[in-house]
Amino acid sequence: xxxxxxxxxxxxxxxxxxxxxxxxxxxxxxxxxxxxxxxxxxxxxxxxxxxxxxxxxxxxxxxxxxxxxxxxxxxxxxxxxxxxxxxxxxxxxxxxxxxxxxxxxxxxxxxxxxxxxxxxxxxxxxxxxxxxxxxxxxxxxxxxxxxxxxxxxxxxxxxxxxxxxxxxxxxxxxxxxxxxxxxxxxxxxxxxxxxxxxxxxxxxxxxxxxxxxxxxxxxxxx
Numbered sequence: 001x002x003x004x005x006x007x008x009x010x011x012x013x014x015x016x017x018x019x020x021x022x023x024x025x026x027x028x029x030x031x032x033x034x035x036x037x038x039x040x041x042x043x044x045x046x047x048x049x050x051x052x053x054x055x056x057x058x059x060x061x062x063x064x065x066x067x068x069x070x071x072x073x074x075x076x077x078x079x080x081x082x083x084x085x086x087x088x089x090x091x092x093x094x095x096x097x098x099x100x101x102x103x104x105x106x107x108x109x110x111x112x113x114x115x116x117x118x119x120x121x122x123x124x125x126x127x128x129x130x131x132x133x134x135x136x137x138x139x140x141x142x143x144x145x146x147x148x149x150x151x152x153x154x155x156x157x158x159x160x161x162x163x164x165x166x167x168x169x170x171x172x173x174x175x176x177x178x179x180x181x182x183x184x185x186x187x188x189x190x191x192x193x194x195x196x197x198x199x200x201x202x203x204x205x206x207x208x209x210x211x212x213x214x215x216x217x218x219x220x221x222x
Contacts, residue, residue, distance in 0.1 A: 003061035003190045008183030011038045011078030012070025012098045017179035018045040020053035024187045027053035029180050038077045057089050064186030067095035068204035069124045069141050075203035093198040094186040099126045103135035105181040106158055111173050117161035121146050124206060143206045
């Protein structure tokens with residue numbers, strides 16, 4: 001049974017966004033580019049989105065969150081907020097794959113490959129098939145140097161924030177992470193992705209992190 005009313009969160013990149021989706025329709029969307037300000041503005045965005053939709057947290061059926069890959073800090077903030085709402089109101093969480101949601105945002109173009117910027121020359125890469133207007137993961141997302149993926153890139157590839165390192169590639173489809181696409185996918189795929197007790201749910205970081213070693217500034221994910 002599909003969750004009828006979903007609050008969705010996107011914080012996997014420089015974009016911070018919240019949307020309220022009811023039965024597959026968007027009621028409100030609050031979204032902006034907010035580099036390293038997610039923790040500061042996300043709670044307010046949630047309040048505004050709920051007010052604009054004339055809903056309360058008590059009305060919600062589920063919380064959807066962009067689960068990665070993406071920014072290490074952004075993903076932690078988004079999931080932390082989602083868990084706080086879920087635990088306090090006994091709600092399930094629907095983790096939505098970030099690159100799948102970006103592909104869905106381009107459903108008229110139906111891209112079969114995607115790139116998303118990580119840091120330095122590192123990117124996240126994934127391939128998709130399409131069924132009934134929805135992207136289906138063909139491969140798991142992976143991370144690597146942009147040069148390792150150049151032979152795979154073609155005109156059916158979308159990219160997010162990779163312009164500065166794509167100097168020798170064909171014109172690619174521009175994508176943008178958005179809470180509305182996270183919410184739409186959560187509504188349509190909620191039966192498959194919904195987690196009733198998300199105590200152990202963690203972001204899909206993909207890139208390994210050495211937790212016992214202080215990272216260099218150049219190594220942090222933007």
